[in-house]
Amino acid sequence: MIFQNVKKILVLKLCCLGDMVFILPAIANLKKNFPEAKITLISSSWVKNIYKYIPDVNNFLIFDPPFKGGFIDKISSAYKLIRLIRKDKFDLALSCHRDSSFGTILMLSGIRYRLGFKNTSFINYYSEYDDSVHETIRYLKVLKENGLETTETEPKLNRIRSIESVKTKNDLKADSAIIGIFPFGGINPGTTMKIKRWDLKNYFKLIEIILSEYPEYTIILFEGTHDDEKFDNDIKLNDNIKIHPIIDNDLMYSCNVFISADTGALHLAAAFGINTIGLFGPSDPRLVAPLNYKKEIVHKNIWKQPGCSPCYTPQTAIDRNNKTYYKGNEFICNTGTHECMKNISVEEVFISLKEILEKINNTK
Structure with missing residues (x-):
């Protein structure tokens, strides 16, 4: 093996919930290749609520980079990060960023083996950044092309509590079948992408159809943390429709099916082993949608792909000076x-849901 005496490993990924899910197989494979090594993950505080569900990581460090400010602010931030990393004297690091500043930081932190993408400054073990493959596979390629085994390919999060105890805590019947829906999202540190959202009225119409055909089901509507991720009085609640004020991870993995646009919540549900329906528009599901690994778990993706889609690509995502796509920190619809x-119909979402529910019922 190229890498000798690796006792401490650093994985660097500062954003976001979905991105955390994409790097889970890489972390699992690092653990398999270096079973005695301690793994530390550095991320932003944005994702700290999922730390306890992430397997194979021994230590978590929070670092929030400045998304505003000038050159001095960024230099000061980099210096703080270098000091934070140098304390632990890591032997190997995996940078999950293409930004050369992170390669520089890892070098200045004294890390001998620095894995990442080609053309990232000071990354000395790399693979080509392939924008045609799924994001999860990109990180695995970095390991594989540098002599490490990559037998783990599925993103997995740990379930901490039993589904029975979660249902009891939330006043749900033990035998209740649950459909979870998160109709918001598109908000990340430093970036707003509300163009990912499907119209709220469509979700309400979908709920009507679901309960007309499956009156025994419970619908849980998850709210987000931002002001515009809350329900007002625009939906009538009853015994079948409940609102949860946050994206509760335990309650999420108690769902039978989870429906959302391309949000972190969708990817978390998939990593918990929940059937999902993903609604895609600006982003390309071939690159970021939950992948199907097991016959018993189904991930369906709806993408109409008009001529302008995908517009949110690996190239446009990092080019914030491109005013065709960015207005300040907001990624906009350029047409x-x-x-x-808008081209995604309520009927086709329901058809996908019905197919999943029939499969669930047939396997009972």
Whole structure:
């Protein structure tokens, strides 16, 4: 093996919930290749609520980079990060960023083996950044092309509490079948992407159809943390429809099916082993959608792919000076039509859901 005497490993990924899910197989394979090594994950505080569900990581460090400010602010931030990393004297690091500043930081932190993508400064073990493959596979390629085994390919999060105890805590019947829906999202540190959202009225119509055909089901609507991720009085609650004020991870993995646009919540549900329906528009599901690994778990993706889609690509994502796609920190619809999400019909989402529910019922 190229890498000798590796006792401490650092994985660096500062954003976001979905991104955390994409790097889980890479972390699992690092643990398999270096079973005695201690793994530390550095991420932003944005994702700290999922730390306890992440397997194979021994230590978590929070670092929030400045998304605003000038050159001096960024230099000061980099210096703080270097000091934070140098304390632990890591032997090997995996940078999950293409930004050369992170390669520089890892070098200045004294880490001997620095894995990442080609053309990232001071990354000395690398693979080509392939924008045609799924994001999970990109990170695995970095390991594989540098002599490490990559037998673990499925993103997995640990379930901490039993589904029975979660249902009891939330006043749900033990035998209740649950459909979880998160209709918001598109908000990340430093970036807003509300163009990913499917119209709220569509979700309400979908709920009506679901309960007309499956009156025994419970619908849980998850709210987010931002002001515009809350329900007002625009939906009537009853015994079948409940609102949860946050994305509760335990309650999420108690769902039978989870429906959302391309959000962190969708990817978390998939990593918990929940059937999902993903609604895609600006982003390409071939690159970021939950992958199907097991016959018993189904991930269906709906993507109409008009001529302007995908617009949120590995290239446009990092080019914030491109005013065609960015207005400040907001990624905008460059056609002004929002056609990619508007073209998704309530009926086709329900058909996908019905197919999943029939499969669930047939396997009982």
